[in-house]
Amino acid sequence: MPITRRTFLGTAGAALATGSLLQAADDAPVRVAVIGTGGRGSDLIRALTTIDGVELVGVCDDYAPHLEQGAKYAGPQAKTFDDYRRLLDDLKPQAVVVAVPLYLHYKIAADCLSAGCDVFLEKTMCYTVAEARTLAAQVAESKRVFQVGLQRRANAIYKQAQAMIAAGMIGQVASIKAQWHRNNSWRRPVPVPKTDANWPRLERKLNWRLYKAYSAGLMAELGSHQMDVVNWFLGKHPKRVFASGGIEYFRDGREVYDNISCLYEYELNGANGKPYTVRVNYTSICNNAYEGAAELILGTKGSLYLTSAKGLLFQEKGTDVVSWEGNKDQQAADANAAIVTAGKTLKLSNDPWAHRGAPFEIDIAEGNDTRDELVSFIDHVRRRDVKTIADAAVGVDDCATILIANQSVEMGGWVPFPN
Ligand SMILES: NC(=O)c1ccc[n+]([C@@H]2O[C@H](COP(=O)([O-])OP(=O)(O)OC[C@H]3O[C@@H](n4cnc5c(N)ncnc54)[C@H](O)[C@@H]3O)[C@@H](O)[C@H]2O)c1
Numbered sequence: 001m002p003i004t005r006r007t008f009l010g011t012a013g014a015a016l017a018t019g020s021l022l023q024a025a026d027d028a029p030v031r032v033a034v035i036g037t038g039g040r041g042s043d044l045i046r047a048l049t050t051i052d053g054v055e056l057v058g059v060c061d062d063y064a065p066h067l068e069q070g071a072k073y074a075g076p077q078a079k080t081f082d083d084y085r086r087l088l089d090d091l092k093p094q095a096v097v098v099a100v101p102l103y104l105h106y107k108i109a110a111d112c113l114s115a116g117c118d119v120f121l122e123k124t125m126c127y128t129v130a131e132a133r134t135l136a137a138q139v140a141e142s143k144r145v146f147q148v149g150l151q152r153r154a155n156a157i158y159k160q161a162q163a164m165i166a167a168g169m170i171g172q173v174a175s176i177k178a179q180w181h182r183n184n185s186w187r188r189p190v191p192v193p194k195t196d197a198n199w200p201r202l203e204r205k206l207n208w209r210l211y212k213a214y215s216a217g218l219m220a221e222l223g224s225h226q227m228d229v230v231n232w233f234l235g236k237h238p239k240r241v242f243a244s245g246g247i248e249y250f251r252d253g254r255e256v257y258d259n260i261s262c263l264y265e266y267e268l269n270g271a272n273g274k275p276y277t278v279r280v281n282y283t284s285i286c287n288n289a290y291e292g293a294a295e296l297i298l299g300t301k302g303s304l305y306l307t308s309a310k311g312l313l314f315q316e317k318g319t320d321v322v323s324w325e326g327n328k329d330q331q332a333a334d335a336n337a338a339i340v341t342a343g344k345t346l347k348l349s350n351d352p353w354a355h356r357g358a359p360f361e362i363d364i365a366e367g368n369d370t371r372d373e374l375v376s377f378i379d380h381v382r383r384r385d386v387k388t389i390a391d392a393a394v395g396v397d398d399c400a401t402i403l404i405a406n407q408s409v410e411m412g413g414w415v416p417f418p419n
Contacts, residue, residue: 029055030381033093035084035108037061037070040122040149041099045073047371048097054378060087063205065191084108088115095145095381097374098122101208102215106131113138118145118381120374123228124220124402125395129418132399136392147377147388148395150228154373156364157311158229161297161304164313165233170299171316172270176230176280178295180222183288185250186210210254217256218245218284219402222293228390228398229295229306230264230280237397238264238280240416243408249287259285262405282405303356308369311362317355 030053034045037059048054059074060081061067071080081087088096088111095118098108106126112119119139125148126132139146152158164170188206192198208214209221219227231237245260264280297304305312373389380388390398400418408415 027053029053030378031055031057031091031094032097032378033058033060033087033091033095034070034074034097034099035060035087035112036098036100036122037073038063038066038099041066041097042069042073043370044097044099044120044149044374045070047368047374049073049075050371051375051378053382057093058087058091060084085111088112088117093117095120095378099149102220103127103208103213106135109135110138113142113144113146116142116144118377120147120149120377121395122149123395123398124148124216124224125392125399127216129396129400129403132392132396136396139386139392143386145377145381145384145386145388146392146395147373147380148390148392148398149373150225150390150394150398151369151373152225152229152308153232153389153394154376155308155369156367156372157306157308157362158232160362160364161306161311162233164304165297165299169302170297170304170313171301172276173234173268173278173297173299175278175298176233176295177282177298178226178230178280179283179285179291180218180226180293181283181285181289181291182293184286185252186286187250187252187254207254210256212255215256216403216406218258218260218286219262219405222284223260223262223282223405224398224402226293226295227264227280227282227401228394230266230282231394231397231401233297234266234268234278236266236268237401237417238404239267239277240265240414241401241405241408242414243405245406245409257409258287259283260405260409262408264401264405305359309366311364312359313362314356314359317357 032048032054034041037045038061045056045059048056056074056078058079058081059067059070061070062082067080067082071078079091096112097120098105098112099122100108102124105121109119109121126135165173186209190199190203190206192202204211241262241264243260243262245257247254247258250258260283262282264282266278266280267275268278270276294305294307301316303314376389404415404417
């Protein structure tokens with residue numbers, strides 16, 4: 001099918017309509033509280049204050065400077081707590097947004113569900129697969145609305161890309177490359193001198209991401225978003241992974257890797273019904289930002305290059321090995337073999353931009369996917385619709401997908417997706 005601007009706008013419109021707010025069954029505001037008002041919690045609070053029908057009733061953090069910041073963003077109507085159990089008892093919120101360090105996700109989300117609350121839990125769902133599965137069972141039992149903070153599922157560009165892949169616009173997916181590359185240490189400054197008795201405790205509290213007791217490192221903090229996109233686009237979780245990682249540059253006492261490279265295998269069914277394997281290369285590094293954060297989905301008919309702000313489609317020019325010479329018959333192809341070996345293929349592959357041609361851009365105005373994922377969550381809360389855009393099943397698959405990569409680094413060798 002030729003891809004025109006109209007085709008793009010048409011599918012984009014359909015994708016957006018699916019994500020649009022349906023009429024709420026009950027117009028009373030949803031009483032929401034936020035637990036964890038650090039970096040992400042503050043973003044979520046600011047987004048919540050812009051959503052109609054949300055009453056932000058309380059915020060909680062056990063670190064005073066962060067609680068103060070969260071309270072400022074939330075506004076004077078929000079009560080403040082340093083103990084989340086007191087918040088749950090006193091306010092009995094309908095929904096709770098949880099943005100605490102990874103190792104606390106399970107405990108706090110489980111307590112919120114037990115208190116009868118709907119839960120929006122930041123990614124990665126849990127610190128272990130066992131916790132994620134136990135939490136998913138509790139969600140199902142409780143009939144509460146539950147969503148994991150995987151905001152690309154609310155991003156119009158990714159929704160459009162997913163629809164394009166499902167419609168066959170890039171053909172059969174051949175391979176995927178994704179990365180999150182940055183150039184910074186991830187380390188946060190500690191607001192007391194190193195000689196202060198509180199320094200060690202505060203350092204670990206603020207830099208929880210760097211220590212294995214609290215964090216699953218780059219895969220949980222960054223890879224979880226992108227491997228969720230892969231699971232979503234391919235419609236399943238991987239079969240197995242092989243990964244290598246280490247601390248090669250930021251040798252500053254951290255315990256989590258400062259770089260990791262993963263090779264995932266997904267077993268899919270081809271157009272002819274025959275099974276085939278898609279290999280996904282995922283890398284994350286902290287000391288070079290050239291490639292940034294993006295996913296490249298390579299298909300037999302085209303390639304999609306995706307970031308949170310931009311989606312590009314490159315159409316394949318043809319599949320004939322020597323078609324660039326314009327020769328179709330075998331004799332000409334044989335003649336070309338000599339030229340190919342003489343270096344013309346090298347010339348072609350050395351100039352990928354010439355091969356790619358000008359891309360089509362997914363024509364969707366830039367949105368705010370953090371706000372959009374919360375709009376969707378609140379909508380599901382109001383309609384009592386437990387099939388959220390990133391429900392517990394999505395969260396469990398994502399959690400297992402990224403944790404087996406860390407396991408592979410530690411153990412060496414391939415690690416299967418856990419049964
Ligand atoms: N979806 C995204 O794009 C995105 C972006 C950043 C972070 N995150 C996720 O959000 C979560 C928090 O990350 P962050 O960057 O905001 O970390 P952070 O350290 O800035 O904030 C975490 C907050 O939780 C508080 N906290 C810890 N224990 C608590 C307890 N028992 N009760 C109440 N508060 C407690 C801490 O004091 C801190 O203020 C992580 O799971 C992270 O992966 C998601």
